[in-house]
Amino acid sequence: MCAAIVAAAVVTLVTASGGATRRYARGARDTGTDYAATALNILPAGEYGGVPPVPEATQQAERYDALTPRFDDVTDADLERFFKSEALGTDGQGPLREEDGTPSGVRIVRDSYHVPHIYGTTRDDVTVGTGWVLAEDRGLLLEQARYNARVSAVDVPGLDGL
16 A cells, blocks of 8 residues: 555656656657646645654645545535645645755755655656655655565564565
């Protein structure tokens, strides 16, 4: 489940800076234009990372929890009310905060929900920025997984690394 969340977050986080053109394996070009008519999402608690969590760590989950009692009576207006925008870029998603101390070539801007928007001058810069954010926001989960992997690697009798 964690891998699915991380994969979804990475897909929604990666954008190119300054209208830079990105190339993909099939040779298609993308200028960073967002073609979605409507893009909404909610992330589970933990976007802020760290232990103990800050009070704002559950702010998105609380919005989702307010939606679930509606069951099969959810309207389009409810979606706009309870989910947040996932449009590419940060327009209308403020207040914004730019992170200090990021790797060279990487710019990370957090929106009002602390969601990182990663910009880079190259594809490699964006990849580094994505890893940076993953370690920053999900460091505890990464550490936990690392110790499970060690248990599996040394085949500790009586313990299952999974």
